[in-house]
Amino acid sequence: MLGKLKLVHKVVLILFVIALFPILIIGITYYHLTKSELERKTIAALQAVTDSRAAHINHSIKLRQEQAKEFAGAFLPRQMKESGFNDPALIQGIQDDINSIFFFLKLTPSGRYQDIDQKTDIQTIGVWDVHGNIIACTNRDLIGRKMPIEYIQNVYEYGTYFAGLEKDPLTGENMLILLEEIRNGQSGNIVGAISLMIEAGVLDEITSAREGLGQSGETYVVDKQYRMITNSRFKKNSILNVRVMTEGAQACFQRREAPLIYTNYRKVDVLGVQKYLPDQNWCLMAEVDVKEAFASIQEFRQRLLLTGLLMLLVTGLLALWASRILTQPILALNAASQKVSRGQYDVKLPVTSRDEIGQLSTNFNFMTKRLAEVKAELEEKNKTLFKHLAILASQKKELREVNEELDRFVYTASHDLRAPLRGIASFAAFLEEDYRDRVDEQGKEYIDEIKKGAAKMNTLIEDLLLLSRLSRIKNPYELTDMQKLVDAVLDRLKYDVQKYNVTIRIASELPTVCCDRIKMTEVFQNLINNAIKFSSKKTGEPPRVDIGYRKEGIYHCFFVKDNGIGIDSKYHEQIFGMFKRLHTDKEYEGTGAGLSIIKRIVEDHGGRVWVESRAGEGAAFFINIPADLKVGDVESPLSARDPGQDA
Amino acid sequence: MGLRILLVEDHESDVKITLRAFRQASPNTEITVVSDGQECLDFVRHEGAYQDGRQFRRPQVILLDINMPRCDGFEVLRVLKGDDATRAIPIVMFSASRNEGDVVKSYQYGANGFIQKPVDYEEFLKVVDQFNHYWQNINQLPDA
Numbered sequence: 001m002l003g004k005l006k007l008v009h010k011v012v013l014i015l016f017v018i019a020l021f022p023i024l025i026i027g028i029t030y031y032h033l034t035k036s037e038l039e040r041k042t043i044a045a046l047q048a049v050t051d052s053r054a055a056h057i058n059h060s061i062k063l064r065q066e067q068a069k070e071f072a073g074a075f076l077p078r079q080m081k082e083s084g085f086n087d088p089a090l091i092q093g094i095q096d097d098i099n100s101i102f103f104f105l106k107l108t109p110s111g112r113y114q115d116i117d118q119k120t121d122i123q124t125i126g127v128w129d130v131h132g133n134i135i136a137c138t139n140r141d142l143i144g145r146k147m148p149i150e151y152i153q154n155v156y157e158y159g160t161y162f163a164g165l166e167k168d169p170l171t172g173e174n175m176l177i178l179l180e181e182i183r184n185g186q187s188g189n190i191v192g193a194i195s196l197m198i199e200a201g202v203l204d205e206i207t208s209a210r211e212g213l214g215q216s217g218e219t220y221v222v223d224k225q226y227r228m229i230t231n232s233r234f235k236k237n238s239i240l241n242v243r244v245m246t247e248g249a250q251a252c253f254q255r256r257e258a259p260l261i262y263t264n265y266r267k268v269d270v271l272g273v274q275k276y277l278p279d280q281n282w283c284l285m286a287e288v289d290v291k292e293a294f295a296s297i298q299e300f301r302q303r304l305l306l307t308g309l310l311m312l313l314v315t316g317l318l319a320l321w322a323s324r325i326l327t328q329p330i331l332a333l334n335a336a337s338q339k340v341s342r343g344q345y346d347v348k349l350p351v352t353s354r355d356e357i358g359q360l361s362t363n364f365n366f367m368t369k370r371l372a373e374v375k376a377e378l379e380e381k382n383k384t385l386f387k388h389l390a391i392l393a394s395q396k397k398e399l400r401e402v403n404e405e406l407d408r409f410v411y412t413a414s415h416d417l418r419a420p421l422r423g424i425a426s427f428a429a430f431l432e433e434d435y436r437d438r439v440d441e442q443g444k445e446y447i448d449e450i451k452k453g454a455a456k457m458n459t460l461i462e463d464l465l466l467l468s469r470l471s472r473i474k475n476p477y478e479l480t481d482m483q484k485l486v487d488a489v490l491d492r493l494k495y496d497v498q499k500y501n502v503t504i505r506i507a508s509e510l511p512t513v514c515c516d517r518i519k520m521t522e523v524f525q526n527l528i529n530n531a532i533k534f535s536s537k538k539t540g541e542p543p544r545v546d547i548g549y550r551k552e553g554i555y556h557c558f559f560v561k562d563n564g565i566g567i568d569s570k571y572h573e574q575i576f577g578m579f580k581r582l583h584t585d586k587e588y589e590g591t592g593a594g595l596s597i598i599k600r601i602v603e604d605h606g607g608r609v610w611v612e613s614r615a616g617e618g619a620a621f622f623i624n625i626p627a628d629l630k631v632g633d634v635e636s637p638l639s640a641r642d643p644g645q646d647a
Numbered sequence: 648m649g650l651r652i653l654l655v656e657d658h659e660s661d662v663k664i665t666l667r668a669f670r671q672a673s674p675n676t677e678i679t680v681v682s683d684g685q686e687c688l689d690f691v692r693h694e695g696a697y698q699d700g701r702q703f704r705r706p707q708v709i710l711l712d713i714n715m716p717r718c719d720g721f722e723v724l725r726v727l728k729g730d731d732a733t734r735a736i737p738i739v740m741f742s743a744s745r746n747e748g749d750v751v752k753s754y755q756y757g758a759n760g761f762i763q764k765p766v767d768y769e770e771f772l773k774v775v776d777q778f779n780h781y782w783q784n785i786n787q788l789p790d791a
Contacts, residue, residue, distance in 0.1 A: 418743040422771070425768055
């Protein structure tokens with residue numbers, strides 16, 4: 001798939017991918033590091049808020065408990081009697097006491113208890129006897145009423161009791177309720193208790209502050225009954241009216257304080273931090289909407305993405321630029337080489353750098369220059385060659401004409417030679433017959449020599465005529481099954497084969513060859529005939545003839561091998577000439593023209609004949625026939641005959 | 648009665664050889680010799696020196712050489728075979744060579760045979776003997 005792309009695009013792609021990896025890795029790593037850092041910061045801020053507010057709440061409750069203790073210990077006991085509160089004056093005294101305390105608290109809000117908020121938040125101070133009956137109260141309407149029994153029991157058991165935030169059992173208002181026992185100054189016996197009702201707003205003032213909580217953050221306090229005891233930012237009148245059975249609150253009361261993400265009482269997903277207040281058995285909750293808590297992370301992610309995209313864009317552009325720089329010379333080279341391949345050698349590449357591409361361009365320029373030179377040389381040589389070819393063609397034509405002339409001459413001459421020869425032969429015969437009695441032995445011998453000479457000359461003339469006939473008659477090439485051809489020749493020679501008891505072996509399967517079938521038959525007839533005769537002339541070894549074939553490049557190569565006496569290498573050329581006789585007639589009969597005929601036929605086919613032999617070791621005759629001859633042609637394009645060689 | 652043959656041959660030695668061969672092979676053959684084509688035509692058509700039809704009877708077979716001066720064998724063949732009066736006379740070509748072109752041409756012109764003259768006399772004798780045997784004993788000739 002990559003292979004189809006253009007070089008420029010490939011380089012761009014590769015550079016881009018190379019650049020993409022570090023960007024991605026750095027981006028992802030940076031994102032994760034920064035994200036956890038941002039989360040940590042958000043949580044730390046929430047934790048700081050809860051820590052300080054928890055301390056604040058605890059502190060203010062503690063202060064008021066101390067106040068109650070002080071009132072109970074410092075003022076009241078001296079006026080209270082162990083025996084009971086039947087004395088109206090005593091009760092009036094107590095009433096005056098709490099009135100003055102209350103009054104004093106209202107007058108000097110920042111006096112002695114200046115850590116407490118500006119104006120006092122104590123709404124009611126009440127004093128009651130051991131039975132729980134209120135005997136004095138800043139709210140006179142409540143005098144004579146009875147306190148709930150569990151308050152009394154707790155106070156008498158522990159001496160001090162923090163009832164939490166409850167509806168005032170007497171007024172029905174939401175109050176923080178503090179109770180403290182009152183003991184007799186002399187006897188130390190418990191004589192009653194003092195109660196402080198503190199406005200619920202005390203807690204609200206602490207929890208409602210918005211610092212460190214962002215847009216959606218809030219803090220509120222939950223008591224053990226999972227009731228909200230401060231006012232929610234989002235819900236009016238929520239004190240004791242909202243149940244906070246959330247994952248955060250539960251975790252807190254199970255003392256598993258940890259930053260959590262959960263759905264809060266408003267069914268909103270929040271990030272929450274909790275703080276358990278052990279003294280009050282409360283839980284301080286700090287919550288920020290998840291959306292806001294992680295808004296900075298979201299924003300950071302978007303910014304990072306944007307930066308990343310920008311970097312990718314820049315990288316892409318850089319890659320494009322780099323690939324242009326890298327590939328431009330290659331493209332130029334490509335275009336130039338295309339021109340050169342179309343034969344335009346006048347291209348010259350600009351060499352702008354010294355690097356490998358610069359060298360390539362230099363080499364390319366050198367190459368095209370050389371190509372142009374070589375082409376010019378070649379064209380020059382071609383011209384000369386064509387000139388030579390034209391000369392050759394005309395020479396070939398002349399040669400053919402001379403050849404034809406020569407053939408005609410040989411034909412006529414041999415024809416004309418016959419008549420006198422017949423005369424010589426015949427009259428010698430007449431002499432022999434008619435003058436038998438008058439010629440002595442010597443004379444008879446001479447007559448015999450005349451006859452022999454005439455016979456020999458007749459053979460020579462026959463050969464000459466055969467040779468000239470070979471040139472004059474040309475049969476169109478046809479597909480010839482050489483196996484059948486050799487079989488036919490062997491059939492014709494079977495008399496000789498039997499006579500000399502020759503073993504004939506056809507070594508391999510012979511192919512079908514396009515050739516002049518009639519003349520090729522002549523060739524094999526001559527070759528095999530010679531081989532039979534040569535092999536039979538050597539004593540000591542049973543005569544054997546091998547006929548074989550192999551493909552030699554564009555040639556069919558046939559060979560005929562005998563195990564005869566062989567041919568000395570100095571005669572290897574000569575034997576194919578006309579009328580070469582290497583052996584005396586006694587040794588070898590047959591015609592001297594056989595090999596010339598073979599040579600002429602094979603060369604007419606554009607082939608070659610040669611012999612491989614050493615004296616005494618048999619001879620192998622090879623013929624090559626071109627494999628590309630066409631059916632119907634009468635002459636091989638390779639045929640080139642030298643007329644002076646064999647005539 | 649022997650076979651009546653007209654031998655058309657210009658080489659004197661060949662004439663002698665042929666005559667001797669016939670004498671030896673079949674002595675009763677009646678051979679007339681003319682030395683060129685024109686003479687042959689005159690003889691067959693009773694023209695020129697051969698006007699006496701009774702003295703110069705038409706041959707039963709003509710043995711015709713090819714290479715001859717004046718009028719060669721093919722010309723003789725063409726004329727005789729082109730004439731209704733002489734077409735029936737069998738003509739056997741008697742040539743020094745057995746050139747394929749000559750053989751084909753001879754038969755195209757209507758020759759009745761083609762014989763190559765052997766160089767060896769024994770062979771020559773055999774050929775003459777068989778020629779004679781064929782035309783006299785085997786082949787049926789029309790009555791003159």
